[in-house]
Amino acid sequence: MKLTGLKYVQAGNAMSDIDAEDEQHNRLLTVLSHAVSHVSNEAIILAQFEAIQDEPFPHLWARNDDGQFSMRMDRVAEHLGGPLDIYVVRDGHQAPPADNYPPAALQEATDVFARARKSVLRALMFSAGFQVLSENPDLTDMSDEPAVAQALVSQAQSAFWEHAEAAYIRLYSFWDRVGQVLDFAFFNIRKFDQNGFNSVMDRIHVNAVPMDARLKASGSWKRLRTFQCSEKEDGLKWLLQRRNLVVHSLHLHPVEAVQEDVFKSQFNHLDVAHREKLRPRTPRDEMDLLAGQLNRAAELFSDFLAIIELTPSRKPERFVD
Secondary structure, three states: HHHHHHHHHHHHHHHHHHHHHHEEEEEEEEEEEEEHHHHHHHHHHHHHHHHHHEEEEOOOOOOOOOOOOHHHHHHHHHHHOOOOOOOOOOOOOOOOOOHHHHHHHHHHHHHHHHHHHHHHHHHHHHHHHHHHHHHHHHHHHOOOOHHHHHHHHHHHHHHHHHHHHHHHHHHHHHHHHHHHHHHHHHHHHHHHHHHOHHHHHHHHHHHHHHHHHHHHHHHHHOOOOOOOOOOOOOOOOHHHHHHHHHHOOOOOOOHHHHHHHHHHHHHOOOOOOHHHOOOOOOOHHHHHHHHHHHHHHHHHHHHHHHHHHHOOOOOOEEEOO
C-alpha cells in the first residue's frame, strides 16, 4: 500500500508538471507574440509618426531629388578610385581589379546617418508618447491600478532618455565616418581606428589647405571647419562634449532642483558656464538639440562631398589596353 501510494503521488506530481509546462509554454508564446508584434510594427509606427511631423525630417539629399544624389555619390566614389560601371577592354583582356573601399566607406557614412536619423526620430516618438501618458495615465492598460500606471509612465520617460543617448552617440559616430572618408581622400589612409573627424580635419587644415588655393578658398571647407570648431549647440565641439558626457560620465536624466548638489559634484571641475552647456534639459529642449545636430549633418554632407572633389582624382581609366 505504501508503494502504491507513492506511485500515486508521483503520478499526480507528473500531471502537475505537465500542466505547469503547458502554462509556461503558453506564457512564452504570449510574450513572444507581443515581442514579434512590437518588432514588426515599429518600422510602420516610425514611418507614420514621421509623416505627421510639421517639419520634415532631413535626408542627405534634397527634397526634390530625382536621382542626382545617387549619381553624385557614384561620381565621388569613382573620383576616389572606386570601380567604374563600364570598362572598355580588348578581347582576351580583363578589367583591372576593383578598389571597393571608396564606395564602401561612403556607404558606411550614409548608413550611419540613417541610423542616427532613426534614433532621433525614435527619441522624438518616445518623448511625445510619455508626455501624453503622463497627462493621461488612464490610457495605459493598467489604468485601474494607479501605482502600476505611474510606473509605466516613468519607464516610458526613462526609455526616452535612453533613445536620446543613443541618438547623440550615433550623431557623433556619423562624423567619424565622414572623417574616415576624408582620411582616405587626403592622406590615402584606410586604417581608421585612431583618427577621428576632429583629428583628420586638423591635419587637412595644417597640411593640405596651405598647399591648395582652391581648398583654402572653398566655401565648403570653411563651413565644415567652422562647424568643427564651433562650441554652439549645433556645433561639433558641443556634440563631442555631450557624447563624452553620455559615454564616460553621466547618463541623461531630468535634473530636478533637489538634485542640484549632485549635478554640481559630478562636474565640480568645470566652470559654471561650461557646466550649464552640458546640463540635461527638458525632453522638449533635448529634442531641439538633437534636431539641430541632425539638420547640420544633413546640410553639411554636400560640403563634405565638395571638398573630396577638390582632391586629386584617382579615377581609373575606362579604356584598358
